[in-house]
Amino acid sequence: MRLHNELDLGAYWLPFTANRAFKANPRLIVSASGTRYRTDDGRELLDGISGLWCCNAGHSHPRIVEAIQRQAAELDYATAFQVGHPTAFELAGRLAAMAPTGFDAVFFTNSGSESVDTALKIALAYHHARGEHSRTRFVGRERGYHGAGFGGMSVGGIANNRKAFGALLPGVVHLPQTHDLDQQAFSRGQPTWGAHLADELERIVAVNHASTIAAVVVEPFAGSAGVLVPPVGYLERLREITQRHGILLIFDEVITAFGRLGAGFAAERFGVVPDIITTAKGLTSGSVPMGAVLARGEIRDTMFDDAGDAIEFFHGYTYSGHPLAAAAAMAALDVYEEEELFHRARRLEPVLEETLHALADKPNVIDVRNIGLAGAIELAPRDGAPGARGSAAFEAAFERGVLVRTTGDIVAVAPPLVVAEQEIAAIGSVLGDVLDDPVLGG
Numbered sequence: 001m002r003l004h005n006e007l008d009l010g011a012y013w014l015p016f017t018a019n020r021a022f023k024a025n026p027r028l029i030v031s032a033s034g035t036r037y038r039t040d041d042g043r044e045l046l047d048g049i050s051g052l053w054c055c056n057a058g059h060s061h062p063r064i065v066e067a068i069q070r071q072a073a074e075l076d077y078a079t080a081f082q083v084g085h086p087t088a089f090e091l092a093g094r095l096a097a098m099a100p101t102g103f104d105a106v107f108f109t110n111s112g113s114e115s116v117d118t119a120l121k122i123a124l125a126y127h128h129a130r131g132e133h134s135r136t137r138f139v140g141r142e143r144g145y146h147g148a149g150f151g152g153m154s155v156g157g158i159a160n161n162r163k164a165f166g167a168l169l170p171g172v173v174h175l176p177q178t179h180d181l182d183q184q185a186f187s188r189g190q191p192t193w194g195a196h197l198a199d200e201l202e203r204i205v206a207v208n209h210a211s212t213i214a215a216v217v218v219e220p221f222a223g224s225a226g227v228l229v230p231p232v233g234y235l236e237r238l239r240e241i242t243q244r245h246g247i248l249l250i251f252d253e254v255i256t257a258f259g260r261l262g263a264g265f266a267a268e269r270f271g272v273v274p275d276i277i278t279t280a281k282g283l284t285s286g287s288v289p290m291g292a293v294l295a296r297g298e299i300r301d302t303m304f305d306d307a308g309d310a311i312e313f314f315h316g317y318t319y320s321g322h323p324l325a326a327a328a329a330m331a332a333l334d335v336y337e338e339e340e341l342f343h344r345a346r347r348l349e350p351v352l353e354e355t356l357h358a359l360a361d362k363p364n365v366i367d368v369r370n371i372g373l374a375g376a377i378e379l380a381p382r383d384g385a386p387g388a389r390g391s392a393a394f395e396a397a398f399e400r401g402v403l404v405r406t407t408g409d410i411v412a413v414a415p416p417l418v419v420a421e422q423e424i425a426a427i428g429s430v431l432g433d434v435l436d437d438p439v440l441g442g
């Protein structure tokens, strides 16, 4: 008996899901361990997307489970408003030590969306504290995903995520997206074409004047839009232009931090250091919701100096630095270190690259791309039905025991960093069968 036959599926409104379709054909996961899920009908599912780009240490890692259990018994909750608890301080110090030099201010949130909204607010408040009150505009990027809050939606550039929600934040402009199939299809790692797309920021500055722009926010590689890899030299150019104009650069590292690129942060992998870094997901290996915003110490110091002994940042969350999340994050960082998982991701990068690019000649494949332990296969859309082929691929992979993530007609793969080489091969083999399946052709 399938468990979902016994459940009333009515009340739960799933996020970013076609609920009617889901409830007609529900997929339920009941347990997990390492790289494997188990479904309610007893099938094993290989996790090809680290939960949702988050379970970097694999699922239910005993070390992380034990830390959460211990913390829950010792201290379940302490407010972060004018009171603290030791683990949050310890974690902040550890993150500051891991981050590029100078990022010694850490603000805790509970999700990527909150991290992005927090980063945008820090940028505004910092300029305010410096007396540059006119720096209120943000620059985002087409196809960017920065979460579901109003700030993140505003700087995000995915039309479906924005269309029903009105005017959003005022004064946001968008850079062009960086992916061009004509120029970059089937690139391995960073495409060589496209650094010049960063120059559009100069035009935005010319039209609006630098003194009105607070920050530029980009994902080092765009994950949710389907693994859009930054062209060689692109991030460097954004850094140079922002620096020259006194504009803060925010890297949204909600997906890229904690090993996805074989390094603690994308900033380290690409050798480009922004002013603010947003994180979440891999911080606790997905085990307890938590995010962290890392800012350069000068930003914090400017705000502290301006406020004197008063509150310098009217912002925060009931669950900022939550004890369970902080304990989970400390344990996740231990696991990353002890099992050398960032190094492992770097070592497995060429294995995933070969596996995915071997599918380049399969039917309907118009692009394969990859960076770090992440990659995507882009399929030609069906006439008049964009996304339909992607959905069919998701379902066909699920039926064959592999969980992937699809955005429109793009199939994304980003397994936990503990994945074995044979498991990467198994993902490739299943995707090969999926792409050959006649159900995708029609």
Ligand SMILES: Cc1ncc(COP(=O)(O)O)c(C=O)c1O
Pocket: 053, 110, 111, 112, 113, 114, 116, 145, 146, 147, 148, 219, 223, 224, 252, 253, 254, 255, 280, 281
């Ligand atoms: C780059 C980026 N920013 C923000 C978010 C939002 O994170 P959350 O869903 O935890 O709010 C995501 C989620 O995928 C993301 O990829």
